[in-house]
Amino acid sequence: MSEPILRIEQLNKSFGALKATREVSLDLYPGEIHALIGPNGAGKSTLIGQVTGNLMPDSGRIFLAGEDITNRKVAERAQLGLGRSFQISSLAVELSVRRNVMMAIQATQGSSFRFWKPVRSDSALLEPTADILERLGLTERASTLVAELSHGERRLVEMACALALKPRVMLLDEPMAGMGSEGANRMVAFLAELKQEVPILLIEHDMDAVFQLADRVSVLVSGAVLAHGSSDEIRNHPAVREAYLGEETD
Amino acid sequence: MTTVLNSLKPQALVSTLIPQTREHWINLLLILGLVGAALLAQYLGERFYVNLASRIAIIAMAAVGLNLALGFGGMVSFGHAAFFGLGGYVAGICAYHAFNMNPALGIGFLPEGTNQMLTIWAFTLVLSGLLGLAIGKISLGTSGVYFIMITLAFAQMFYYFGISWPAYGGEDGLPIYLRNELPLIDTNNRLTFFFVAAAMLLISLWLSQRLMGSRFGAALTMARLNPVRLATTGVDPQPIKLMAFVISAMITALAGALYADLNGFVGPNMLSWHFSGELIVIVILGGVGRLYGPLAGAILFVLMETWLGGVTRYWQFWLGLILLGVVLFARGGLLGLLAGRDKDV
Ligand SMILES: Nc1ncnc2c1ncn2[C@@H]1O[C@H](COP(=O)(O)OP(=O)(O)O)[C@@H](O)[C@H]1O
Ligand SMILES: [Mg+2]
Numbered sequence: 066m067s068e069p070i071l072r073i074e075q076l077n078k079s080f081g082a083l084k085a086t087r088e089v090s091l092d093l094y095p096g097e098i099h100a101l102i103g104p105n106g107a108g109k110s111t112l113i114g115q116v117t118g119n120l121m122p123d124s125g126r127i128f129l130a131g132e133d134i135t136n137r138k139v140a141e142r143a144q145l146g147l148g149r150s151f152q153i154s155s156l157a158v159e160l161s162v163r164r165n166v167m168m169a170i171q172a173t174q175g176s177s178f179r180f181w182k183p184v185r186s187d188s189a190l191l192e193p194t195a196d197i198l199e200r201l202g203l204t205e206r207a208s209t210l211v212a213e214l215s216h217g218e219r220r221l222v223e224m225a226c227a228l229a230l231k232p233r234v235m236l237l238d239e240p241m242a243g244m245g246s247e248g249a250n251r252m253v254a255f256l257a258e259l260k261q262e263v264p265i266l267l268i269e270h271d272m273d274a275v276f277q278l279a280d281r282v283s284v285l286v287s288g289a290v291l292a293h294g295s296s297d298e299i300r301n302h303p304a305v306r307e308a309y310l311g312e313e314t315d
Numbered sequence: 316m317t318t319v320l321n322s323l324k325p326q327a328l329v330s331t332l333i334p335q336t337r338e339h340w341i342n343l344l345l346i347l348g349l350v351g352a353a354l355l356a357q358y359l360g361e362r363f364y365v366n367l368a369s370r371i372a373i374i375a376m377a378a379v380g381l382n383l384a385l386g387f388g389g390m391v392s393f394g395h396a397a398f399f400g401l402g403g404y405v406a407g408i409c410a411y412h413a414f415n416m417n418p419a420l421g422i423g424f425l426p427e428g429t430n431q432m433l434t435i436w437a438f439t440l441v442l443s444g445l446l447g448l449a450i451g452k453i454s455l456g457t458s459g460v461y462f463i464m465i466t467l468a469f470a471q472m473f474y475y476f477g478i479s480w481p482a483y484g485g486e487d488g489l490p491i492y493l494r495n496e497l498p499l500i501d502t503n504n505r506l507t508f509f510f511v512a513a514a515m516l517l518i519s520l521w522l523s524q525r526l527m528g529s530r531f532g533a534a535l536t537m538a539r540l541n542p543v544r545l546a547t548t549g550v551d552p553q554p555i556k557l558m559a560f561v562i563s564a565m566i567t568a569l570a571g572a573l574y575a576d577l578n579g580f581v582g583p584n585m586l587s588w589h590f591s592g593e594l595i596v597i598v599i600l601g602g603v604g605r606l607y608g609p610l611a612g613a614i615l616f617v618l619m620e621t622w623l624g625g626v627t628r629y630w631q632f633w634l635g636l637i638l639l640g641v642v643l644f645a646r647g648g649l650l651g652l653l654a655g656r657d658k659d660v
Contacts, residue, residue, distance in 0.1 A: 139551075140552075143546065168533055177533075178530075180530075183529060306472075
């Protein structure tokens with residue numbers, strides 16, 4: 066195999082007495098979906114937060130395409146090619162869908178210190194925005210305020226914003242939560258196609274979706290990687306079954 | 316390509332001048348109302364009211380500056396009096412040295428002041444830009460209540476400095492005996508000076524409109540609404556906010572220079588926290604983050620101050636009640652009340 070595009074080395078992170086990340090090492094290769102599963106509170110979102118720079122690890126390193134990004138700011142990491150979606154969607158709900166995606170397009174053009182030309186009629190922004198909205202089936206919702214969207218639709222808008230960045234890596238935190246089964250099926254199909262374009266580190270609760278999509282799976286329990294392997298290996302892993310049985314009883 | 320062609324069509328040009336929405340109509344009425352009032356006052360020989368119109372225009376311009384930071388950038392600055400006063404003192408000190416023909420700051424090789432407004436304005440812009448950069452850089456390291464307190468602290472520093480520096484009047488302030496001048500224009504004429512002030516107000520309104528419609532404005536809006544989202548797209552919110560703070564400071568400072576010339580006087584009161592507070596009140600009254608909110612707010616504020624202030628010493632009590640009403644029931648301020656919700660495409 067080639068070089069990993071994303072490499073996480075021995076990451077640790079505590080919130081006070083709580084160890085949310087313990088000695089986690091992971092990697093992601095071009096063309097693959099690497100799923101991260103684990104019970105609620107296992108530290109999955111916390112791990113993503115450290116990769117994107119919203120949280121600082123206590124120790125450990127993160128490399129993107131061989132470059133150490135551990136000390137980079139959130140915005141710099143995004144520029145270097147980290148695209149993400151949030152578990153609880155983080156958009157400007159007071160603005161329209163179009164405006165949210167336009168901001169991402171604008172960012173890729175590296176041009177936020179332009180003070181004169183109106184964005185309302187700027188085809189360099191509007192056209193790529195329209196393309197991405199089309200691709201995610203959001204064209205009809207372009208002028209709707211994000212506040213008026215369902216949770217599932219907000220997920221799509223986040224995805225649109227992340228795609229607009231033309232990222233080298235996608236970090237998706239439960240992208241199907243809050244979607245109906247139909248929406249979830251469409252998202253699975255979309256991700257299966259997307260992984261050819263950009264490798265994905267996927268956090269997902271829906272096990273069917275995970276085993277359908279993932280090339281590799283890592284299981285996180287209490288902040289540590291409990292098991293790691295192909296979908297089949299993980300499906301039949303005794304410790305994993307136990308961890309999940311434990312989760313299903315509560 | 317099509318957009319370029321469209322903007323060249325006569326209909327398109329006209330349509331940018333004719334109001335499209337209720338908010339545009341209200342904006343136009345506010346401006347025409349102010350200019351009409353000044354003309355009427357001049358016609359009736361009511362000098363006081365011509366100057367009052369100038370006062371409204373200048374205070375509105377200062378509030379347009381603050382609105383950029385507070386309304387559009389979400390930075391609640393409680394220290395914009397520092398910039399307003401800076402502009403005032405630049406005008407006052409330049410005029411003082413020009414009048415007395417001695418070098419600025421008492422330092423031999425410095426020029427002997429100036430009575431040219433254009434030069435004064437240029438000084439004001441440079442100095443307030445630098446001051447805005449320094450204060451903004453330090454204050455933006457904090458947020459929320461800390462941002463409010465640190466901007467207030469900076470302004471108070473300048474206030475006490477102004478009070479205790481005897482060279483330029485200290486507590487008593489500094490008179491400007493002869494109003495500063497503009498080329499080809501008689502600034503001593505009341506109505507002419509009003510038109511200068513109104514033109515400056517319109518220019519600052521137009522600038523903020525362009526600014527907020529631009530890519531920079533889109534980024535600033537996102538920095539206010541959701542800085543995490545902005546960073547996630549790859550744009551660092553801090554430099555965007557800092558730039559907005561600097562431009563905001565420059566506009567307010569320019570208004571300060573005009574204000575000193577209007578009154579023929581600059582004193583530490585222009586630097587005081589009362590004025591910072593009044594500017595915030597004006598922005599909230601008019602409608603936070605509404606382009607013409609500061610104008611609506613300044614009209615209401617100055618008229619209340621003048622009329623109610625003549626009737627009762629407790630006019631600020633009534634002002635407080637109105638403010639409470641706006642905060643509780645009309646979140647968009649006067650403009651929100653009159654023009655409805657702000658729309659986004
Ligand atoms: N900012 C925070 N401060 C304190 N504790 C946190 C914070 N964020 C997450 N945690 C805790 O860290 C643990 C892991 O949380 P999280 O990463 O959200 O889990 P997951 O995404 O796997 O459900 C949980 O116990 C959670 O309560
Ligand atoms: Mg989570």
